[in-house]
Amino acid sequence: MVIAGKTRRRLRQLAPDRKTLRKDLIAGLPGAISSVPDGMAASVLAGVNPVHGLYASIVGPIGGGLTASTRLMVITTTSAAALAAGSAVAAVPADERPRALFLLTMMAGALMVLAGVAKLGRYTRFVPHSVMIGFLSGVAANIVFGQLPDLTGAEAEGPFALAKAWDLILHPGRIQPGAALAGMSALVLLVVLGRTRLAVYSTLIAMLVPTVAAAVLGAEDIPRVSDAGEIPSGLPMPALPHLADFSLSLLAGAFAVTALVLVQGAGVSEAAPNPDKTRSDPNRDFLAQGVGNLLAGLFRGQPVGGSVGQTALNVSAGAAGRWASIFSGLWMALLLLLFSGLVGTVVMATLAAVLIFAAVGSFRVGDVRAILRTGRISQIAVIATFVATLFLPVAAAVGIGLVLSLLMQLNQEALDLRVVELTPRDDDSFVERPARARLESRQVVLLDVYGSLFYAGARTLQARLPETAQARSPVVVLRLRGRVMLGATAFAVLADYAERLDAAGGRLYLSGVDPAVVEQIRRNRTVERVTGVRVYEADEVVGESSLAAYRAATRWLATRD
Template structure:
């Protein structure tokens, strides 16, 4: 009965509100129209029949719209996900590639659902801005270089997009005049219409006008969508994936797609707040994108994720509830039912033009300039990630970006750590100054630490603590207030410093210790082992335990006379 009650409440929350139905129904139509060229172009990036991008544009928005916490986010095909998926299935034979793509999509969807259930949403903030901008810039460059051959109707060989563009440059005789004219015409239309009231429909117009012109002129030699594969009529039936298509490279590709989609989706949810100002749940959005991918893969679609462009279009079209996204998918189904026979006649060069135009527009030059002005670490991160995306498979580039993110986090923790010396005043306040390098005999030094004490941060603390050197009976009070969890490295550093002080006849005092940290120290057993370390727990009065430890250290020194 409880489950039935929860299900009923969930269904009532999903039910469309009558006052918004008409508005959302209208708002979903522009998104569906623009999804036609976008979905087909995404399939071109993935290296499969363009119809699979259209299928994904039906079921991604429906599945995602029903389950997303960010109610105006549109979950559909994205260039980054398509490029990652295409890289993962590039080595699969043509006749098996589509099946492998469906399996990859469903594996990626399952990974996203698991990530949401495991509440991994908070970890998206650990991806540095410089790494993400470097990767997205590399994706845009890959799209441009990779689509140049299709733009001019030429064949090009190479292990990666830049190599294919170079091969095209070295063999200009392969260029087809008709395809080039069609592609360049589409680019001109995109540029011109993008500045008019027809901007919402510019991609569709840029695709249709050259295609119609080529048909009227009888230019049959220009490559068309039907050359890639047969375009079936009607809507797809559900098809279970073939587990025989599974491989480790496919699994790696699914992880890459999931990582990309989740990080991008987190950014989209921030840019599309809920109308009632309720907070979005990143973990629920993870699940929603997973559901969108599971449905897309089941119905022969390719990977989907939170789309920046489609979400922005959804907002500008006046969407009010999640049903605008759902209606977008339903409108897409209607368009495919009515016009599936025309899809195969579309000139491939126009799809290449759509992709190139979108890739150029997605370059965030302002962000890149800001990062390059920020500092050496950020410069290295953005450039290294950009180059890795250009020259490595997308899955490897994503892995490189994640490792680089972790290394940057650890490096930042180490760099940000600062040790200061506090001198108590009579009024109970403290004067702060840089920590001394060497301890002096028979003096008490009160130290505070700014920064993380995990991993490299703890080792940085070890290098910056004042050296006992030749001092006799030095006493050090190390303030730890505000730290509720420490790692084994920090305890090893405390134990080592306590032993060095003990060897000089001195003693270590730890103040402001949280009860949870004290429990860790008791379990660890190395910090207090034979060195006489004294511990003072934190209380509600800030600084009181440190003053108590400071006075205790002075009293201890007095007993050494």
Template sequence: MSAVLGRIRALLPRERMTRADVIAGLPGAIGSVPDGMASGVLAGVSPLHGLYASMAGRVFGGLSTSTRLMVVTTTSASALAAGSALTDIPDEDRSAALVMLTLVAGGVMIVAAVLRLGRYTRFVSHSVMTAFLLGVAANIAFGQIPALLGVDAEGGFALAKAVNVLTHPGEIDWRSAVVGVSALILMWALGQTRLRLYASLVALLVPTVLVVALGWDSVSRVSDIATIPTGFPIPGLPDLTVLSPALLSGALTVAVIVLVQGAGVAESAPNPDGSRSSANRDFTAQGVGNVAASLLRGMPVGGSVGQTALNRTAGARTRWAAIWSGLWLVVLLRGTGRASAHANPRSCPDCGSCRVPGSGQAVGHLEQRIYLPGRVRYNADGDAVAAGHSRGGNRGRALTDPAAEPGSHRPQGGSPAGGR
């Protein structure tokens, strides 16, 4: 037992944990909820993957970073790269493929550290990184215009979808536009004040209250895509059957992007004691963070410019701040998950008699609130289980009854639901 405890102590940061680190982790945890969910959306998968990755990256990646204030979490660049690698993969396999891609990318990062490839990051010019980040920002902005304005846009890439929305103004949902624009204004305005640490939280809460208070059902909600989990996911190995040459290539691309961006974070956030960061050690930390994220059904993570800056602004002093950020996130999700379990249930539009609790647990023939026509739905594991109201195989079984089979419920006066 003493040997096990000794190994655990060896993994923990050697710096003394301070009260400032514990407090500094809270703003990062709050901001990571919308950031993590947005990363999942950017990658084209369930937002749950982003939340799981945010927890795993901060805790396990933060254990051994050489850049002490670096926060290892989801990033827009890695999310977009992962989403591009999954473009040709069927919806029902995307979650499993993303988890496998994350594991492979983490392995590549660890191998890069073993081969001591960190010294080559200094050859990446500042102009290249600037152009890369500008491209990522533009892709994000164009890609989110349809969701911002509540339009189901057509197009093969982000810019095409944005043009489709702007050329069809009659399809814009004004309620969605009001909610989205108000969130942007709040983020910008509060960012100029002393409340900037909580800007993302306020921008998330105020429009949410507005939607609920006014009953704007036309505004898309997170519950239309996935249910927020009530705790930490159970670790599990990725599905090896989804591994392919294309997935390996995508994982290599993600690894390179994460490592280069992490090197930029190390330059922008020097250690408080003046010690020099080790690129290879940061490679290892980010690799470990990705391996842990994959085992917890997460997505790629890396050194985040924005979250690291928030960590420094909040008063972080050691690696413990990033670790506490991940722990606070677990606490937050546990609390919000319990609160959502008592939300008002919704009726099934298919039969009118089933009720679906806010916790996402199924009653009757619905699984995980699968009733949004024309959209892919995800269960609590992040798997795509249906498009619209359809269900299929074990992926669509109700979590409240592991033995439940699709089609076991009969709407009043109708045929088996599963036979539609």
């Protein structure tokens, strides 16, 4: 009965609100119109027929809209996901590439669903801002460099986008004047119209005007979308992927797409809060993006995710809820039904112009400047990730970014650790001072620790605890309040310090210890086996157990006379 009640409530939440239905219906149309060039351009990045981006732009917003916790988020094609997918299938023969892409999309969708079920949403916060900005800047640069040949109608060779751009510079004779003129015209239209009331439709206009001009002038030699493959008419029918297309490189690409989509989606959910102020559930958004990708792969589309641009357009168009995204997908299906025959006539250079314009606009110069002014660690992170994205496959760059994130997290935790000395006053308050470097004979020292005690943090604590050498009968009270778990390294460090104090005729007292940590200490048996270690469990009064431990240590020291 409880499950049935929850199901009914969930279905009621999905039902369109009559008060906002018309608003969402209208808001979905600009998103559908702009998805035509965006979806086609995403397929260009993935190296497949542009129709697959259009298919993804139908089912992604519908599936994601029905399931997302962030109700204004639009789940559709994104440049980063397309670039990652294209990098993963680049080595696959052109005639087999679409099938491999569909399988990759469904694998990524399954991974996203698993991430949502496993409630991994909280881990997105561990990706440093500097790493993400470095990666997104590298993606934007790759798009610009990689689309220069298409913008000019030239053939270029090279193992990565920057190499292709350099090859084009070395061989300017390959540039096709007609294609270059169409591409540059599209760029001019994008810049000019972007500052007018037609900004919402600027990408569509920039794509159509040069295409119509080329058709009127009879410029048949200019590359068109149909050159990339036949554009099927009508809507896609569901088809299961071929498991024979599976490969480890494809799986690595699916993991790369998953990491990118989930981290970007978390950023989109923060930028587009729910109208009723309810908090978004990152795990449910993971599931929604997984559903969008499973549907995209099933209906012969490419990877989708929370789109920054489409979500911003959705909000600016007056969307009131999730049905704006759903209507965007339905409008897109209608547009494809009516105008699928015209898709193949679009000039490829205009799609390259759309991608370049979007990539240049996505450069967050202010964020990069702020990061470069922050400190050495942030500088290394943003530059290393940017360079890796330029010269390595996207899957490898994502892996480097994630490893770099972990190393930065551990390094920062170690650097942030601070040991201070607390001196009790007559009114039972404490005066905080920097911890002394060496212990003195026959003195009780109360220490507190700020920062993580996991992994490198525990070793940093070991290096920053006062030295016991040459001190006789030194006593240390170490305050551990607020820590609900300690790692094996922390236990080893505490046991080592206790042994050094014991060797000098002193003792170690642990105060403010959480009951869960007390149980850990008993199970671990590393610290308690050292002679003289005393543990004082935390109570409701902050500082009470530390004062009790300090007084007990003072009394014990007095017995040593």
